[in-house]
Amino acid sequence: MSDNLQTLGDALPRLGDAVLVTLQLTLGGAALAFVLALLLGFGSRSHRGAVRVPSRVVVEFFRGTSLIVQMFWLFYVLPVFGFRLESLACGVLALGLNYGAYGAEVVRGSINSVPAGQWEASTALNLGHVHRLRRVIFPQAWALMIPMFTNLLIQLLKGSALATYILLHDLNYFTEQLRRSTQDTFFSFTFGLLVYFAIAYLLTLVMNALEVRAKNRLGAGPTLREVLRIAPVPATAKAGAA
Amino acid sequence: MNDIWSWQRAADVLPLLLEGFRITVLATVVGMAIASVLGLLVALVRRAPSRWVTLPVGFLVEFIRSTPLVVQLVFVYLLVPGLSSLTIGFLVLGVHYATYMSEVYRAGIDAVPRGQWEAATALNLPRARTWRAVVLPQAIRKTLPGLGNYAISMFKETPFLFAIGVVEMFTAAQQYGSSNYAYTEAITMVGILFLAASYPTSVLVRRLETRLA
Numbered sequence: 001m002s003d004n005l006q007t008l009g010d011a012l013p014r015l016g017d018a019v020l021v022t023l024q025l026t027l028g029g030a031a032l033a034f035v036l037a038l039l040l041g042f043g044s045r046s047h048r049g050a051v052r053v054p055s056r057v058v059v060e061f062f063r064g065t066s067l068i069v070q071m072f073w074l075f076y077v078l079p080v081f082g083f084r085l086e087s088l089a090c091g092v093l094a095l096g097l098n099y100g101a102y103g104a105e106v107v108r109g110s111i112n113s114v115p116a117g118q119w120e121a122s123t124a125l126n127l128g129h130v131h132r133l134r135r136v137i138f139p140q141a142w143a144l145m146i147p148m149f150t151n152l153l154i155q156l157l158k159g160s161a162l163a164t165y166i167l168l169h170d171l172n173y174f175t176e177q178l179r180r181s182t183q184d185t186f187f188s189f190t191f192g193l194l195v196y197f198a199i200a201y202l203l204t205l206v207m208n209a210l211e212v213r214a215k216n217r218l219g220a221g222p223t224l225r226e227v228l229r230i231a232p233v234p235a236t237a238k239a240g241a242a
Numbered sequence: 243m244n245d246i247w248s249w250q251r252a253a254d255v256l257p258l259l260l261e262g263f264r265i266t267v268l269a270t271v272v273g274m275a276i277a278s279v280l281g282l283l284v285a286l287v288r289r290a291p292s293r294w295v296t297l298p299v300g301f302l303v304e305f306i307r308s309t310p311l312v313v314q315l316v317f318v319y320l321l322v323p324g325l326s327s328l329t330i331g332f333l334v335l336g337v338h339y340a341t342y343m344s345e346v347y348r349a350g351i352d353a354v355p356r357g358q359w360e361a362a363t364a365l366n367l368p369r370a371r372t373w374r375a376v377v378l379p380q381a382i383r384k385t386l387p388g389l390g391n392y393a394i395s396m397f398k399e400t401p402f403l404f405a406i407g408v409v410e411m412f413t414a415a416q417q418y419g420s421s422n423y424a425y426t427e428a429i430t431m432v433g434i435l436f437l438a439a440s441y442p443t444s445v446l447v448r449r450l451e452t453r454l455a
Contacts, residue, residue, distance in 0.1 A: 161310035
């Protein structure tokens with residue numbers, strides 16, 4: 001066991017690099033996915049067929065063909081057509097496209113579940129289309145979206161482990177290397193999985209904080225500061241939240 | 243165009259892919275069967291009164307749920323010698339998805355109205371009968387769309403089995419690609435086959451969802 005820890009200690013700088021690659025893939029993929037989710041999600045609700053149909057086709061295409069197929073397609077097949085992407089770009093692009101398509105469904109569903117009265121009220125107040133979406137509809141839909149985005153983000157983190165197979169030195173690769181140098185499968189993989197778990201946990205915490213903030217801005221629930229402070233929240237604030 | 247896409251190669255690889263497709267479907271069906279039974283068990287165990295049970299089980303579920311399936315597959319494959327890689331694939335897929343399914347069951351059980359429990363108590367039904375005859379039938383009905391969605395998602399994650407050398411559809415394509423150095427047709431067709439199988443299924447599930455809602 002102490003030998004294992006010794007080996008792990010020696011490998012720590014490489015662990016840092018590996019976690020960095022995994023985070024680059026996850027956060028880069030998530031950023032791309034978020035932008036795509038908004039574009040495709042709003043696109044799929046458009047009244048204009050010329051916008052709606054292509055958005056639906058793109059969403060169903062990237063949801064329907066597996067992530068791993070997409071990643072390997074970008075890595076092995078795209079160069080045949082004359083575009084060679086770096087491994088990291090392949091990974092980010094595949095993760096972003098795949099989870100962007102899933103996210104688009106989340107965006108579409110959340111916007112649809114904002115009560116019709118909110119739309120009608122903004123029309124009655126004579127708000128413009130952009131104004132209505134930005135100040136009334138989207139903030140409410142956003143609070144609904146975040147928990148589902150959290151799930152997708154964790155899925156995306158897990159999907160990033162595929163990057164090992166397109167020759168990136170991510171956390172999955174580090175785990176295999178650690179196994180090779182310690183000759184101890186149980187130790188190295190438990191360690192690797194725990195690091196993944198820790199990253200997932202941190203990402204969930206950040207997303208939960210975003211959710212608290214989004215709900216508070218709607219006038220429901222405590223502020224983030226109230227949630228984070230050590231002293232218990234006063235009873236009145238709790239009653240307000242419920 | 244001809245040097246990029248060859249119909250000859252496409253025809254060569256298609257039988258291999260269809261053979262792999264069989265394994266892909268098999269893995270999905272067996273994996274999902276394990277996941278739906280184990281998921282229900284996990285959901286029930288997580289409602290146990292003792293913290294000594296719920297906390298470790300809860301941690302284990304969260305752990306499996308938030309770590310990558312590929313890594314888990316390789317881990318179990320290396321750790322358990324003697325089992326065929328296909329068996330390990332079934333088991334790991336099943337256990338991984340059982341952690342998702344347990345949440346679906348939990349939501350289904352929570353959605354059974356309180357009145358049903360109270361009525362069962364009022365009728366003096368034994369605990370086992372309450373679960374079997376009152377709660378679960380209503381809860382499981384609500385979990386059907388979730389089961390369908392996870393089946394589709396598992397179907398698309400079966401390519402991960404390539405990491406432990408199970409020759410399902412994607413591995414077949416990968417092997418053909420590396421031995422002929424021609425990935426274009428093989429990988430593209432795998433994508434199309436996935437789409438062709440999963441899109442109609444997802445439309446069916448969506449219809450089921452509206453019908454049960």
